[in-house]
Amino acid sequence: MKLKSLKFRKDDLSSPANQLEYLSNGIFKENELPYFKDKIAETGKFPLKPKKLEILQINLGYMCNQVCAHCHVDAGPDRKEIMTRETMLQCLEVISKTGAHTLDLTGGAPEMNPDFRWFVEEASKVGIKDFIVRSNLTIILANKKYHDLPEFFKKHNVHVVSSLPFYKREKTDKQRGNGVFDKSIKALQMLNEVGYAREDSKLKLDLVYNPSGAFLPTDQASMERDFKKALKEDFNIEFDNLFAITNLPISRFLEYLIASDNYEDYMYALVEAYNPAAVENVMCTNTISVSWDGWLYDCDFNQMLELKVNSKVKHISEYNEDLLNDREIVISQHCYGCTAGAGSSCQGSVA
């Protein structure tokens, strides 16, 4: 049976409030494990405050051509939340004024937003230093109308960040669906063909690795070596950097942890691997996340848990960077996912 989103299935966990309740009860309520707030307080990090804003991450909608088993967005073809051109205009106004050096477009599959290309064209005119689009790769092959995306990305000097859970077919398809691996490989070859990640090329192509199960990622550098060797030898594919990202215990990954009876062990593993140095550079300290309907969050995960920024300014229409930088970051137990081991962020390890 094809996987559907939690929302479509009307699963209890489709409610962010239920997820947050789950993450605050059980092993945490019974004092087996410390609340994240208490853990960071041990090293004087509570309340968590932002540093300089560097990354503006905009979620163009939750619609996606894939239904990945671990998706923290609960994205899929059945999700209809899509950013309108009106909200995009508000974003463009912010992009033209922001002090952030990186613009990061995500989703769902951001390319499925009907105004995606228009938005990229307009946003690229602003001349922000690093312009990222997070692409799931298979979208490029999903329909004829997307086949020219590599050329389009190249034209606008877009920095492509793509997920590829593993360099072998079995694990990739198990997490992301049958056939995803072969399509991803083809899409990576198409990106290489137009010049991405080639020597002397300015076009950057990074890959995202996230574990296909209830375990944490290992050292990013050694994983990158393995990926580079295997993809080059088997498929003549090149890429720039590998970002190792920890799966956070929310949404469909939380559902999987509970259903497979791995939840407690996973939370223990996250807490045991807690690294105060990772707290120092956790991504919510340099990022603002904007949802498809213009609300502001400390990160994409908080967005999915509907934990809006703790600031007078809560919507893109009233955006004020100075006021936002003065906020306290909203946290819960899912935050342990970003502080385990070498830390985890949309840019990979942080410590």
Next chain:
Amino acid sequence: MSKNYYDPADLRKFGEITEWSEELGKKFFDYYGKVFEEGALSAREKSLIALAVSHVVKCPYCIDAYTKDGLQRGITKEEMMEAVHAGAAIESGATLVHGVQMMNKYKKLSM
């Protein structure tokens, strides 16, 4: 007290052995940590050796721990199974090689 000799949740409590003998516990965990660092052998190779030995000493905690460790390191299930066979082959070989002792004794005792 659990009614079973082995409880998966006990693995998490391994560190608690230090509470009843801090010096020895600490020495053990320092040693253990050092052994599995990158060295002349890679941490990946040592993880596979540990997995094989875990089976030979039939330690359920160790099997859980080094299966997970292997997954984290991107070790494939084919590699893991070959490591288990390497351990099993040595273990069965160790049994079988005693067959020579049996043969020697048989010969000695027989006219």
